[in-house]
Amino acid sequence: MYSAPEIERNWSLFLDLDGTLIDIVRSPNEIYMPEGLLDTLIRLRNALEGALAIVSGRPLHEIDRLLGPHKFSAGAEHGAVIRYPTGEVDRAKALKPPESWMEIIRERIREWPGASVEQKDYSIAIHYRLAPDAEDMVRDLARSVVGDDNKADLSVTTGKKVFEIRPKGVTKGRAVKLLTDAEPFRGRMPVFVGDDVTDEDGMRMARELGGIGLHVADAFGGEPALVRAWLKRAADLFE
Numbered sequence: 001m002y003s004a005p006e007i008e009r010n011w012s013l014f015l016d017l018d019g020t021l022i023d024i025v026r027s028p029n030e031i032y033m034p035e036g037l038l039d040t041l042i043r044l045r046n047a048l049e050g051a052l053a054i055v056s057g058r059p060l061h062e063i064d065r066l067l068g069p070h071k072f073s074a075g076a077e078h079g080a081v082i083r084y085p086t087g088e089v090d091r092a093k094a095l096k097p098p099e100s101w102m103e104i105i106r107e108r109i110r111e112w113p114g115a116s117v118e119q120k121d122y123s124i125a126i127h128y129r130l131a132p133d134a135e136d137m138v139r140d141l142a143r144s145v146v147g148d149d150n151k152a153d154l155s156v157t158t159g160k161k162v163f164e165i166r167p168k169g170v171t172k173g174r175a176v177k178l179l180t181d182a183e184p185f186r187g188r189m190p191v192f193v194g195d196d197v198t199d200e201d202g203m204r205m206a207r208e209l210g211g212i213g214l215h216v217a218d219a220f221g222g223e224p225a226l227v228r229a230w231l232k233r234a235a236d237l238f239e
């Protein structure tokens with residue numbers, strides 16, 4: 001039996017998107033917003049006096065596209081880009097993967113139909129959900145691109161059907177830390193909810209700051225629908 005504690009009014013919430021609030025589908029581009037989710041997030045954000053942030057691997061403009069017209073406090077690109085409640089945006093000073101790597105990867109993945117490459121500001125993500133047999137090859141490719149250039153500040157991280165070349169030390173924990181220092185997050189208990197490897201940095205930071213990290217698999221049986229129901233329950237209760 002899985003269980004998450006009920007949301008309390010003195011919490012601040014840090015929520016991952018894909019696989020946490022939104023069901024994972026065939027590819028990141030086919031995603032759709034579940035009915036009622038945006039309404040729930042807005043009501044809950046109000047009840048928590050604004051202390052609700054989206055912390056995702058997606059770029060900020062994609063978070064905004066999905067949650068538009070609302071602009072949430074956010075940690076985008078796994079914490080490399082932070083948007084504070086004031087609207088101010090902070091960008092990590094970190095080494096980005098060189099442009100030439102995109103060319104190499106784009107060329108190579110043609111061999112694996114279904115695999116796709118996504119260029120973000122701070123990272124390169126290679127998705128293979130539609131080319132599951134290519135997993136080992138995609139991993140080797142990502143590692144060899146990083147390894148050959150010996151860029152010690154960049155590393156390959158694993159996610160759900162994705163390998164991503166990202167700056168080391170720039171994590172979702174950074175988003176939790178920076179936002180927790182800002183109003184209205186300051187002084188509240190940070191609670192991070194996520195489903196994937198990069199979320200574990202966010203959970204760890206929330207715990208370090210006296211809060212809670214909830215893994216969708218453990219606390220919600222792996223079901224984003226149960227995360228949404230949990231949020232809605234609190235939004236309804238707090239009204």
Ligand SMILES: [Mg+2]
Nearest residue numbers: 016018019196
């Ligand atoms: Mg996720």
